[in-house]
Amino acid sequence: MAQLWGGRFTKKTDQMVYDFNASINFDKRLYKQDIAGSIAHVTMLAKQGILTIQEKEEIIKGLEGILSDVEAQKLEITSEYEDIHSFVEATLIDRIGEPGKKLHTGRSRNDQVALDMKLYVREEVVEINTLLKELLNILLVTMEGNLNTYMPGFTHLQKAQPITLAHHMGAYFEMFKEDHERLLDVKKRLRTCPLGSGALAGTTYPLDRDYTASLLGFEGPTLNSMDGVSNRDYIIELLSALSTIMMHLSRFSEEVIIWNSNEYQFVEIDDAFSTGSSIMPQKKNPDIAELVRGKTGRVYGTLMAFLSTMKSIPLAYNKDMQEDKEGVFDAIDTVKSCLILFSGMLETMKYNKDRMAISAKKGFTNATDAADYLVKNGVPFRDAHGYVGQLVLLCIEKGISLDELSLEEYQGICPVFKEDIYQEISLETCVNKRITTGAPGEEAMRHAIEYYKEYINKYE
Structure with a gap:
């Protein structure tokens, strides 16, 4: 078909050049937005007397018909057109004739x-x-049901101190809560409308850009027409936010993979979110968690690619900016599918609470509390640290945990220990005496959960 911009040219574009230049195969997903913008534009043109009321009505009826037919799959968006804008305008002209030629005014x-x-x-x-809200709700339900599910907390992937599953999930609640807030920040950068900027220097037509902006739900128009057509910072910010979401999903997936291993056995992933091996009948693989972890690099790649695309582009619009679409579309699709599948896996996952508690005991996560016991009874901290280190070595030699040592064995290393040491180093005591804000104790966690409930209720 003849190009809408073809008047200047005396030769047809080389087919390979045309195909390389065309964006219809990926920007066709913008048909709703393109039609919505066109309807707002002609509404404003009629208000300003640039179009007649009749022309406006004919154009809008034609645009609405195109939208309806595309969504009903009666009208196909094909590669015959260079881009979605050409498709909409050319189809409109085919359907309503002369008034359609005024759409682009x-x-x-x-x-x-x-x-x-x-x-x-x-x-x-x-x-x-x-989707983030759905994941936060799943985390909150898990937290409420596991205030007394004891497990080891880790540093350097080594067992460190006892916590609860609720506390562990709370850390991810914080991460995804901030992801939500980052996306709200992205939305703030979408508050101005570029329509009316023209190619780069505005237009001589008496447009009412404030009116167009209000019709499309923006706070107002962009205040510099060059920036209006060439600004893609909000896309970079979006890709950065999406990369952070994926980083959090990947960290969580890594833990699920570890927890699902035979060595840990903290969780069992539901059959619906696992696969088996083609050769090893005993296998139950955490494929969803692994794929989420793997797809994180894909989203990172899009961010880096688009940063590299934008770094040397002079003002104003350049064709390089067409690269903002495919990668962004893919990143958005990837994040959405990962959130949906990860949330489903998390919601159906079962926790082996006994195994978690045993792991915390066997990992000497209560050693710090044993040292604190001595300090409270007058032993200098450095000496207490040394005594408990000796106790740990003794436990390792005997293949037992600290709470399985006899009182005689405790007193053989430090006579300050009394019978109440066992209560002081129980997982329940170790966790619940930690009541400062942000700590794993039940009292602190209940305060956190109430705050999280309020946060979700105010969620935008």
């Missing part, structure tokens, strides 16, 4: 595509935050 594809991407990202931010 006072705008450029540069401000048009800038608008479409802002509208698209704005909608996707809301969808991703909805």
